[in-house]
Amino acid sequence: MSLKHSNKARLTKPTEKISCILAPNPSPMTFKGTNTYIIDNGELAVIDPGPAIDEHFSNILDLVGGRQVKYIFLTHSHVDHSPLSKKLSKTLNTPIYAFGGSNSGLSSTMLSLIENGYDSGFEGIDYEFCPDRVITNNEKFNLNGEYISAIHTPGHMGNHVCFQYDKILFSGDHIMGWATSMVSPPYGDLTQFMNSCRVLQKENFKMLLPGHGDPVSGPKERITFLINHRLERERQIKSTIEIGPLTAMEITYLVYNDIDPALINAATRNVFAHLIDLNNRRKIKFLGPISENTKVSLNL
Numbered sequence: 142m143s144l145k146h147s148n149k150a151r152l153t154k155p156t157e158k159i160s161c162i163l164a165p166n167p168s169p170m171t172f173k174g175t176n177t178y179i180i181d182n183g184e185l186a187v188i189d190p191g192p193a194i195d196e197h198f199s200n201i202l203d204l205v206g207g208r209q210v211k212y213i214f215l216t217h218s219h220v221d222h223s224p225l226s227k228k229l230s231k232t233l234n235t236p237i238y239a240f241g242g243s244n245s246g247l248s249s250t251m252l253s254l255i256e257n258g259y260d261s262g263f264e265g266i267d268y269e270f271c272p273d274r275v276i277t278n279n280e281k282f283n284l285n286g287e288y289i290s291a292i293h294t295p296g297h298m299g300n301h302v303c304f305q306y307d308k309i310l311f312s313g314d315h316i317m318g319w320a321t322s323m324v325s326p327p328y329g330d331l332t333q334f335m336n337s338c339r340v341l342q343k344e345n346f347k348m349l350l351p352g353h354g355d356p357v358s359g360p361k362e363r364i365t366f367l368i369n370h371r372l373e374r375e376r377q378i379k380s381t382i383e384i385g386p387l388t389a390m391e392i393t394y395l396v397y398n399d400i401d402p403a404l405i406n407a408a409t410r411n412v413f414a415h416l417i418d419l420n421n422r423r424k425i426k427f428l429g430p431i432s433e434n435t436k437v438s439l440n441l
């Protein structure tokens with residue numbers, strides 16, 4: 142398996158059986174670009190085809206080299222992960238396996254926010270995405286006598302799934318090394334995200350292969366760091382609300398002082414994610430319908 146000489150820099154080999162092709166879509170949201178992984182143990186599986194960019198498509202086909210691909214798996218349906226799956230599936234005649242469309246796996250709170258017109262931020266939802274085969278939590282897939290297991294890890298998106306193969310976790314955008322994951326309502330859900338982190342924290346993975354950035358060699362430490370990072374932010378938000386009833390944006394200005402105005406909306410969504418989570422856990426209450434503009438107070 143190889144790429145044309147000019148594209149060799151895009152190929153890495155995290156293990157003997159796993160190749161990673163970096164898509165040419167770098168940005169502040171995607172870091173160096175999206176990682177598309179190919180497992181080859183005699184049979185082939187592709188994880189996260191990535192964005193619909195011709196160069197990336199031909200790199201994947203070059204690496205596949207005309208062989209049959211048994212599975213196309215998708216971690217979640219953000220536009221930097223899923224759009225190429227359709228074309229790749231058609232070309233290779235391989236079904237797409239995913240948890241569901243972009244609304245699947247969401248809590249009733251998030252579904253009612255969507256119903257009331259609250260849309261996603263800048264993260265890019267692939268609203269069109271529809272898998273050929275719907276996968277369930279803990280479902281196992283046979284690849285030449287070995288198994289790839291799906292672990293439903295909602296939070297970054299409701300339909301987010303990590304895949305385990307040979308003590309390695311393909312962690313998608315749920316756990317990455319270069320950045321903490323974005324959790325942006327209504328498609329991102331912090332209550333789900335923390336639960337998913339705690340599920341993974343119990344496991345003994347030897348390496349994480351994330352959707353963006355380099356392999357993570359200390360999975361337990363990284364997951365624990367991310368949980369603590371969120372708990373620290375939660376503590377800051379709760380102590381700010383002690384001042385009195387505030388909206389998500391008012392809290393954002395107090396918690397993130399000196400924030401770049403260009404980042405205020407993203408930061409407000411992050412605070413809103415915390416407020417919905419705190420409300421779910423009855424630590425705070427919204428003084429009206431749940432929204433970014435509704436004041437919250439501590440639930441004493």
Ligand SMILES: [Zn+2]
Nearest residue numbers: 217219297314
């Ligand atoms: Zn994502």
